[in-house]
Amino acid sequence: MEFINIILLVIYFISLYFTIFWIIVFIEDKPPSISNNKKNLYSSSISIIIPAYNEQESIEKTLLSVLLLDYPKENLQIIVVDDGSTDNTEQKVKEVISANSSYDISLFQQKNKGKGAALNAGLSKATGEYFACLDADSFVHKDTLRKMVDFYATAEQDIVIVTPTLKVASPKRFWQKIQAIEYIISIFIAKLMSKVDCLYVAPGPFSLYKTAIIKKLGGFDENNLTEDQEIAYRVQKNNLKIKQCPAADVYTTAPKTFSELYAQRNRWFKGGLFNALKYKNMLLNKSYGDFGILQMSVNVMLFIFSITTVSFFFYYTITPLLRSFYNLYLVGFDIKPFLRDIFMINLDLLSLDITTMFIINIALLITIFLIYLSYKNAEQQITFFDLLYLIPYLFIYYIILSFIAVVIVIELFFGKKQKW
Amino acid sequence: MERKISKEKYILAALLTLLIFSLGLTLGILLDSVRLQKSEKLSKQQEIDYGSLQLQYLYLTTFSENEDSCSVLKVALDKSIKDLSVSLEKFDQYKHNSNFNKDEFNMVARRYILDNIKYWLFAQKSQQKCAIDLVTVLYFYSENDCSICPDQGVLLTYYKKIYGEKLLIFPINADLEENEAMITVIKSKYNITQYPTIIIGNKKYEGVVKKQQLGKVICNNFVNKDICYNYKEDNEEDVKTIINDSEVNNS
Numbered sequence: 001m002e003f004i005n006i007i008l009l010v011i012y013f014i015s016l017y018f019t020i021f022w023i024i025v026f027i028e029d030k031p032p033s034i035s036n037n038k039k040n041l042y043s044s045s046i047s048i049i050i051p052a053y054n055e056q057e058s059i060e061k062t063l064l065s066v067l068l069l070d071y072p073k074e075n076l077q078i079i080v081v082d083d084g085s086t087d088n089t090e091q092k093v094k095e096v097i098s099a100n101s102s103y104d105i106s107l108f109q110q111k112n113k114g115k116g117a118a119l120n121a122g123l124s125k126a127t128g129e130y131f132a133c134l135d136a137d138s139f140v141h142k143d144t145l146r147k148m149v150d151f152y153a154t155a156e157q158d159i160v161i162v163t164p165t166l167k168v169a170s171p172k173r174f175w176q177k178i179q180a181i182e183y184i185i186s187i188f189i190a191k192l193m194s195k196v197d198c199l200y201v202a203p204g205p206f207s208l209y210k211t212a213i214i215k216k217l218g219g220f221d222e223n224n225l226t227e228d229q230e231i232a233y234r235v236q237k238n239n240l241k242i243k244q245c246p247a248a249d250v251y252t253t254a255p256k257t258f259s260e261l262y263a264q265r266n267r268w269f270k271g272g273l274f275n276a277l278k279y280k281n282m283l284l285n286k287s288y289g290d291f292g293i294l295q296m297s298v299n300v301m302l303f304i305f306s307i308t309t310v311s312f313f314f315y316y317t318i319t320p321l322l323r324s325f326y327n328l329y330l331v332g333f334d335i336k337p338f339l340r341d342i343f344m345i346n347l348d349l350l351s352l353d354i355t356t357m358f359i360i361n362i363a364l365l366i367t368i369f370l371i372y373l374s375y376k377n378a379e380q381q382i383t384f385f386d387l388l389y390l391i392p393y394l395f396i397y398y399i400i401l402s403f404i405a406v407v408i409v410i411e412l413f414f415g416k417k418q419k420w
Numbered sequence: 421m422e423r424k425i426s427k428e429k430y431i432l433a434a435l436l437t438l439l440i441f442s443l444g445l446t447l448g449i450l451l452d453s454v455r456l457q458k459s460e461k462l463s464k465q466q467e468i469d470y471g472s473l474q475l476q477y478l479y480l481t482t483f484s485e486n487e488d489s490c491s492v493l494k495v496a497l498d499k500s501i502k503d504l505s506v507s508l509e510k511f512d513q514y515k516h517n518s519n520f521n522k523d524e525f526n527m528v529a530r531r532y533i534l535d536n537i538k539y540w541l542f543a544q545k546s547q548q549k550c551a552i553d554l555v556t557v558l559y560f561y562s563e564n565d566c567s568i569c570p571d572q573g574v575l576l577t578y579y580k581k582i583y584g585e586k587l588l589i590f591p592i593n594a595d596l597e598e599n600e601a602m603i604t605v606i607k608s609k610y611n612i613t614q615y616p617t618i619i620i621g622n623k624k625y626e627g628v629v630k631k632q633q634l635g636k637v638i639c640n641n642f643v644n645k646d647i648c649y650n651y652k653e654d655n656e657e658d659v660k661t662i663i664n665d666s667e668v669n670n671s
Binding site for chain 1: 423424425426429430432433434436437440441443444445447448451454455458510513514517570571574575578581582631
């Protein structure tokens with residue numbers, strides 16, 4: 001057996017293993033039932049921090065989605081932190097403030113210091129028992145806050161972050177449709193991760209934090225590309241809990257074009273890599289339970305898989321394509337002789353690699369089952385068009401993401417060398 | 421918070437994954453032996469076909485000089501060689517996708533080489549005897565240490581597609597030399613030291629013979645030049661230069 005085949009089999013094994021693991025988590029653990037009998041007066045005070053940098057287009061809509069929240073307004077504190085915007089963001093916020101004087105909305109301005117610093121500025125002003133952050137490109141469903149406060153009231157005591165179910169806001173373009181599928185699947189995976197306490201991201205848009213604890217932990221990391229991930233790692237490191245609140249919908253504007261998507265994932269991957277390195281001591285560390293053993297290994301493996309995916313992509317598609325082109329060049333692009341028997345395709349089942357095909361097909365079936373469960377979980381109908389977009393999602397999207405990851409690894413590698 | 425490790429889930433997942441893998445591997449092993457059986461069956465068929473051909477030839481040389489038997493022999497030769505190249509192609513596919521039984525496959529591979537050499541000899545013999553207008557190519561290649569061999573393979577396939585049964589190509593995988601002494605015998609006759617090397621009409625060509633030259637060499641070896649592909653515009657002089665070239669190549 002060739003070396004490359006063995007590597008491929010190892011990759012199939014690991015991928016299949018984790019897919020099966022999540023299916024087991026799905027089947028075995030029933031979600032904790034939330035008792036709705038308990039009367040909740042929503043007396044908890046909530047601070048909502050909205051960091052904004054040049055968001056004149058969307059800040060109004062974001063603020064309005066907060067004002068429309070089904071929650072007693074006397075218990076809401078809304079803090080907009082203008083992170084040195086150079087456009088009309090300030091103007092727009094002031095308009096909303098004057099039009100809604102019954103709400104506690106405040107605007108703070110600072111020099112441009114980045115999102116982490118803006119969040120900390122907001123956090124220092126926050127007086128609520130809980131606080132949530134809402135990016136200016138995201139919108140929150142009116143029931144979401146209530147559901148999250150209910151969730152805090154009925155679930156275990158040591159939860160310090162409750163995460164929402166993040167969806168793509170009205171996907172229109174090709175890349176947004178693909179990401180819409182990705183987000184729906186992420187919601188389901190996060191639900192399973194939540195069951196075994198493996199959440200390692202508290203999505204920037206509308207995760208609900210326990211204010212006192214986050215303040216005690218030192219607030220957000222201001223020098224981090226993905227501060228929403230860093231805080232989640234820190235919470236895990238301190239053996240505190242992060243749980244997903246079911247059906248707490250928050251909508252975010254997904255990148256429209258490929259270059260926007262590239263910029264976003266570049267930031268995510270780099271941040272992810274730095275945070276994984278920052279918390280590398282948790283890797284395979286039994287004292288962090290499933291998070292250390294399982295999730296940290298998965299995070300490391302995802303990067304290794306990205307690199308191998310790209311290598312195999314070249315090996316199995318680009319190389320044969322180049323070879324075919326070179327063959328055509330050898331025969332002077334005279335394809336007539338080959339055309340004669342082009343219709344004489346006789347498929348010989350014996351010539352197929354049945355082992356690999358069997359394993360891949362099982363993995364594909366399980367994946368399709370997971371996607372079905374994801375749509376059911378997110379209460380989304382699968383339309384015919386969703387099915388169409390599933391094809392590029394399953395077969396192309398992850399190769400592209402892997403390419404981005406490889407580019408970043410290369411960038412970082414050469415970036416480090418330049419410093420020396 | 422006391423942190424949990426879901427040990428049972430890890431183990432259960434591992435067991436299920438192993439189960440699926442062993443199912444896949446079992447299927448692979450099963451299929452591999454089916455492949456091997458089929459290759460062996462095809463190879464046995466070749467043996468019988470060859471025996472029949474030999475007998476026909478013997479009959480021909482012993483009893484008659486008549487043209488009719490020659491045409492029968494020609495048809496039989498065409499058919500057997502066509503079958504041989506089809507089953508060889510199949511065998512190559514099987515071998516490529518086979519993860520197990522490497523030794524058994526090597527044995528079948530040896531059989532194919534012997535078949536190829538037998539047919540090559542036979543084709544040359546019957547060519548003289550019956551004046552069949554065909555060109556034989558003995559093609560030495562290596563899968564392990566010859567990066568340019570596939571180039572020659574592509575060009576030979578190209579002309580095979582054009583000339584069909586009039587061009588007989590007998591590929592010899594030189595990697596099997598340590599198992600098969602017959603390869604050494606032929607190699608030393610033609611003093612073959614590098615790959616790819618092709619023998620066309622008793623002349624040796626080392627390295628990749630390019631499309632134009634290969635076309636001319638093949639065409640040159642046909643008695644009836646009318647069947648040549650794309651060389652109708654060529655004049656006599658061109659053909660002469662090629663003859664000289666090939667003789668230089670041979671020396």
